[in-house]
Amino acid sequence: MAEKIIDPWGSELVSDYTKIVKDFGLEVFDSKLFPNPNRLMRRGVVFAGRDLKQIADAIKSKKRYYVLSGLMPSAEKVHFGNKMVIENIRYFQDHGADTYVLVADLESAATRGISLEEARKRALDFHIPAYIALGLDPKKTIFYFQSENLKVTHLAYEFAKKITLSEFEAVYGKADPSKIMASMTQAGDMLFPQLDERMPGIIPVGIDQDPHIRIARDIIRRTKTKYNFFLLSSMYHKFTPSLDGSLKMSKSKPEGNIELPEDIKSACNKLKRALTGGRDTVEEQKKKGGQPEKCMIFELYKQHLIEDDKELQKIYDDCKSGKLLCGEDKEYACRKMKEFMEKLEKGIEKARKQVDKLAFVK
Amino acid sequence: MAEKIIDPWGSELVSDYTKIVKDFGLEVFDSKLFPNPNRLMRRGVVFAGRDLKQIADAIKSKKRYYVLSGLMPSAEKVHFGNKMVIENIRYFQDHGADTYVLVADLESAATRGISLEEARKRALDFHIPAYIALGLDPKKTIFYFQSENLKVTHLAYEFAKKITLSEFEAVYGKADPSKIMASMTQAGDMLFPQLDERMPGIIPVGIDQDPHIRIARDIIRRTKTKYNFFLLSSMYHKFTPSLDGSLKMSKSKPEGNIELPEDIKSACNKLKRALTGGRDTVEEQKKKGGQPEKCMIFELYKQHLIEDDKELQKIYDDCKSGKLLCGEDKEYACRKMKEFMEKLEKGIEKARKQVDKLAFVK
Numbered sequence: 001m002a003e004k005i006i007d008p009w010g011s012e013l014v015s016d017y018t019k020i021v022k023d024f025g026l027e028v029f030d031s032k033l034f035p036n037p038n039r040l041m042r043r044g045v046v047f048a049g050r051d052l053k054q055i056a057d058a059i060k061s062k063k064r065y066y067v068l069s070g071l072m073p074s075a076e077k078v079h080f081g082n083k084m085v086i087e088n089i090r091y092f093q094d095h096g097a098d099t100y101v102l103v104a105d106l107e108s109a110a111t112r113g114i115s116l117e118e119a120r121k122r123a124l125d126f127h128i129p130a131y132i133a134l135g136l137d138p139k140k141t142i143f144y145f146q147s148e149n150l151k152v153t154h155l156a157y158e159f160a161k162k163i164t165l166s167e168f169e170a171v172y173g174k175a176d177p178s179k180i181m182a183s184m185t186q187a188g189d190m191l192f193p194q195l196d197e198r199m200p201g202i203i204p205v206g207i208d209q210d211p212h213i214r215i216a217r218d219i220i221r222r223t224k225t226k227y228n229f230f231l232l233s234s235m236y237h238k239f240t241p242s243l244d245g246s247l248k249m250s251k252s253k254p255e256g257n258i259e260l261p262e263d264i265k266s267a268c269n270k271l272k273r274a275l276t277g278g279r280d281t282v283e284e285q286k287k288k289g290g291q292p293e294k295c296m297i298f299e300l301y302k303q304h305l306i307e308d309d310k311e312l313q314k315i316y317d318d319c320k321s322g323k324l325l326c327g328e329d330k331e332y333a334c335r336k337m338k339e340f341m342e343k344l345e346k347g348i349e350k351a352r353k354q355v356d357k358l359a360f361v362k
Numbered sequence: 363m364a365e366k367i368i369d370p371w372g373s374e375l376v377s378d379y380t381k382i383v384k385d386f387g388l389e390v391f392d393s394k395l396f397p398n399p400n401r402l403m404r405r406g407v408v409f410a411g412r413d414l415k416q417i418a419d420a421i422k423s424k425k426r427y428y429v430l431s432g433l434m435p436s437a438e439k440v441h442f443g444n445k446m447v448i449e450n451i452r453y454f455q456d457h458g459a460d461t462y463v464l465v466a467d468l469e470s471a472a473t474r475g476i477s478l479e480e481a482r483k484r485a486l487d488f489h490i491p492a493y494i495a496l497g498l499d500p501k502k503t504i505f506y507f508q509s510e511n512l513k514v515t516h517l518a519y520e521f522a523k524k525i526t527l528s529e530f531e532a533v534y535g536k537a538d539p540s541k542i543m544a545s546m547t548q549a550g551d552m553l554f555p556q557l558d559e560r561m562p563g564i565i566p567v568g569i570d571q572d573p574h575i576r577i578a579r580d581i582i583r584r585t586k587t588k589y590n591f592f593l594l595s596s597m598y599h600k601f602t603p604s605l606d607g608s609l610k611m612s613k614s615k616p617e618g619n620i621e622l623p624e625d626i627k628s629a630c631n632k633l634k635r636a637l638t639g640g641r642d643t644v645e646e647q648k649k650k651g652g653q654p655e656k657c658m659i660f661e662l663y664k665q666h667l668i669e670d671d672k673e674l675q676k677i678y679d680d681c682k683s684g685k686l687l688c689g690e691d692k693e694y695a696c697r698k699m700k701e702f703m704e705k706l707e708k709g710i711e712k713a714r715k716q717v718d719k720l721a722f723v724k
Contacts, residue, residue, distance in 0.1 A: 160540040178522040
């Protein structure tokens with residue numbers, strides 16, 4: 001069973017998304033299920049989910065439902081994975097969802113040893129502004145700190161009785177006290193919106209976070225008599241690959257990793273060294289064409305840098321035909337990255353000034 | 363190492379207190395260390411502790427220190443073990459300690475599945491009144507519910523990072539998510555009084571609760587840079603034996619167990635069937651004398667029913683000499699138990715009316 005375990009606190013690679021779907025019993029994501037799917041949904045970056053139909057139905061019939069995500073204030077920067085989560089949250093925000101974004105300060109205290117004071121400072125100064133700059137609509141978002149939400153911690157303690165250590169280890173690979181407390185608290189986060197009104201909810205995450213979802217769904221089944229929570233829905237996006245071609249950008253491989261925000265010179269230098277689908281020589285590439293499906297630059301376009309499907313298609317075709325060479329393409333990627341980073345940095349500056357006005361619930 | 367493990371959630375027996383002192387590296391309790399030792403201290407029922415001198419010094423030099431204990435609202439009744447804890451708390455209350463008594467509602471939710479609402483109701487209706495009836499001075503006590511004390515839960519999450527699963531299992535024998543959360547929360551309880559002012563604190567408990575103390579002391583050592591907490595002191599009392607002679611009264615053996623309060627007829631019936639140090643025949647007993655050191659009735663006198671040392675000594679001598687026979691002695695024990703239960707029940711009724719006026723801190 002060990003091969004089936006994904007560690008949400010690690011940075012393992014998932015080399016075969018098809019296998020993941022099968023092993024974890026996920027639904028293959030079908031963008032036709034949702035109205036006006038966003039870029040990530042349209043392009044198969046969102047690739048799987050659980051109980052998606054109840055969310056699609058809620059959107060269709062304008063029934064109440066919620067979307068929720070957390071931010072870890074222990075991180076120094078945000079990353080492209082966060083960006084995808086935020087874009088998916090924004091999709092549901094735009095389609096009627098009650099929206100919750102929590103600062104996982106108790107989790108970062110438990111698993112990273114960050115004090116609550118430090119976590120609060122970082123979240124207000126950087127993470128929340130960055131989330132807003134990346135697309136979160138602050139006016140339609142309910143924010144809270146785990147440490148101030150008694151409903152969440154109370155659920156966490158109650159849930160702890162519902163999971164054995166062996167079950168925890170079967171899902172997470174290994175257990176330690178801090179992971180257990182973090183996991184129970186996440187389950188509390190994901191379910192507390194239903195304390196006031198029973199309703200469907202969706203958690204958009206990277207596939208590495210699925211263990212949290214599975215534990216929460218087990219807990220839902222085991223607290224049916226008392227709470228009768230709606231079974232949580234989830235939606236999984238693929239990782240943004242490291243520029244060297246390994247499957248997930250990670251701080252442990254700084255040369256393949258672009259942080260948000262990052263100095264554009266540094267980012268462009270990394271782009272220039274990125275793995276592409278180029279051939280050994282210019283002549284060969286002009287003759288045979290490039291291989292965009294193997295190119296990390298193209299993956300960045302697809303996931304993040306190019307919104308217009310037609311533009312993306314043109315780049316694909318020009319690469320395939322040998323018309324667009326890698327050097328030129330990397331120059332273009334650098335320009336697109338520059339636009340993106342500048343917009344992000346300005347957005348963070350602007351959002352920082354709004355943080356005082358946000359409504360934090362307790 | 364397994365033999366060294368005592369499970370605070372189980373009801374194992376400790377057959378050799380001397381061995382326990384050695385195995386766990388405890389200090390043998392010396393009643394001369396403390397001014398006007400109470401009955402339990404004088405009679406060796408309190409048998410061990412950790413870092414007792416810093417508490418004795420605080421009493422002597424009138425420095426600030428604290429005593430703390432919790433109550434588990436999942437229990438239907440209280441028991442003689444609780445009574446000993448309360449008597450020891452009262453001793454420190456009378457000797458200048460800041461006194462904290464907490465309702466372990468998060469722990470009872472985590473380990474027993476009792477809802478917070480139910481826990482609150484039980485604590486106010488029964489456990490707190492019973493604690494007051496057993497001797498706790500409510501005017502000198504700071505009460506709180508774990509679920510309302512954010513400082514405690516915040517410490518619990520922070521502490522989780524300081525203990526590994528293996529260490530937890532080495533101390534507790536086995537781990538599960540609810541025990542882990544309960545243990546971290548107890549460490550939070552025991553240490554939060556030092557957030558405002560660093561000072562010594564003592565936890566009077568049954569020896570079965572020592573794992574919680576050890577984990578908390580490990581955490582203190584590992585959070586030295588940040589908090590520099592005083593190392594916790596603890597004080598251990600022996601168990602009140604089951605009336606059948608096994609070492610600890612337990613609900614799992616109802617015939618040997620007297621609850622507080624319990625219907626006096628039921629209690630006396632149990633006393634009449636109690637194991638004594640009597641001989642096979644009246645003649646033999648008159649000739650050889652009884653064996654009070656083997657008698658559960660005498661142990662009850664010593665621990666709970668007879669305050670006056672001279673009276674206790676007289677019973678011991680009369681038994682030893684063969685003058686006092688078991689039947690007569692059991693009648694007397696029943697009368698003493700009746701006095702005690704009546705006083706307890708009246709005390710609970712009276713204290714119930716005071717509960718509204720207690721100051722619960724948050």
